[in-house]
Amino acid sequence: MSRRISQTTLAVGSGKGGVGKSTVAVNLAVALAAEGREVGLLDADIYGPSIPIMMGLRRLSPRIEKDSSGTERVIPFSKFGVKVISIGFFMEEARSVTWRGPMLHGALQKMICDVQWGDLDFLIIDLPPGTGDALISLSQQLALDGAVVVTTPQTVAMLDAIKAINAFEQLDIPLTGVVENMAGFKPPGSDEVYALFGEGKAHELAQRFDTKVLGSIPFNPAIGVGGDEGLPIAFHESEDMAGEPLHNIAQTLLAQQRKRAAALLTCPST
Numbered sequence: 001m002s003r004r005i006s007q008t009t010l011a012v013g014s015g016k017g018g019v020g021k022s023t024v025a026v027n028l029a030v031a032l033a034a035e036g037r038e039v040g041l042l043d044a045d046i047y048g049p050s051i052p053i054m055m056g057l058r059r060l061s062p063r064i065e066k067d068s069s070g071t072e073r074v075i076p077f078s079k080f081g082v083k084v085i086s087i088g089f090f091m092e093e094a095r096s097v098t099w100r101g102p103m104l105h106g107a108l109q110k111m112i113c114d115v116q117w118g119d120l121d122f123l124i125i126d127l128p129p130g131t132g133d134a135l136i137s138l139s140q141q142l143a144l145d146g147a148v149v150v151t152t153p154q155t156v157a158m159l160d161a162i163k164a165i166n167a168f169e170q171l172d173i174p175l176t177g178v179v180e181n182m183a184g185f186k187p188p189g190s191d192e193v194y195a196l197f198g199e200g201k202a203h204e205l206a207q208r209f210d211t212k213v214l215g216s217i218p219f220n221p222a223i224g225v226g227g228d229e230g231l232p233i234a235f236h237e238s239e240d241m242a243g244e245p246l247h248n249i250a251q252t253l254l255a256q257q258r259k260r261a262a263a264l265l266t267c268p269s270t
């Protein structure tokens, strides 16, 4: 018997590495949990899992318990109100994994099906860079309700994002929207905003694929520090309100979920 784990399952991807997928995934999960939602966070980055560090769960292994039917279940960590599972919990930190095909599929299946997720409102999945095996395998195992595409304002990031969007389309994964990360940088005490990586590409991308920009996150060292220290910026208040754009994106996702639920309740008139 199969069961839906989550009301809304969203993958966070980009095509390009290092644009902030994990940062966005972690902070959206934390921001949604702060709104009182049941949230799961699944780190599907088999090749470089960063969720354990970003969530302050480094070098820990989750408990395994038998459920009422005697089946072994992995108990996810609960941190900042979010249930967290990462392949990083099951392997040594410095080991690089070169799993392919069936092994990868099996590892992802375990993280989806053998984990005691409970009933989630949102399951946020942090994808590895690229458009390869992990995405294909996930899409075979889960009904993904949407993909959040992260890009920086750079042309190179946008070009890779296009590849990711094409892959989502081929796999019938609806596009939830684009998040622009590392947008302008405003040095402390200055009113000047510097477009470190250029401007406008996220909007160009959204327009091209008939979707919306869910939000724009400035380049802010506090966001990076939060990630390194395992204290997501969306959880704690920073002086410069660095977490605000992430909370705003979470609000948009909540509104989309409400709209979808309302649409499901609408009965055709007879």
Ligand SMILES: Nc1ncnc2c1ncn2[C@@H]1O[C@H](COP(=O)(O)OP(=O)(O)OP(=O)(O)O)[C@@H](O)[C@H]1O
Pocket (backbone or CB within 6 Å): 014, 016, 017, 018, 019, 020, 021, 022, 023, 024, 045, 048, 050, 127, 128, 129, 181, 182, 183, 217, 218, 219, 220, 221, 222, 223, 224, 225, 227, 228
């Ligand atoms: N808005 C931001 N301001 C400052 N630093 C940021 C911001 N977003 C992300 N970073 C930092 O940039 C680096 C890359 O971010 P992250 O690991 O989230 O990217 P990624 O796309 O998940 O990378 P990978 O492709 O390796 O999985 C991290 O050190 C992170 O803390």
Ligand SMILES: [Mg+2]
Pocket (backbone or CB within 6 Å): 021, 022, 023, 045, 050, 126, 127, 128
């Ligand atoms: Mg990452």
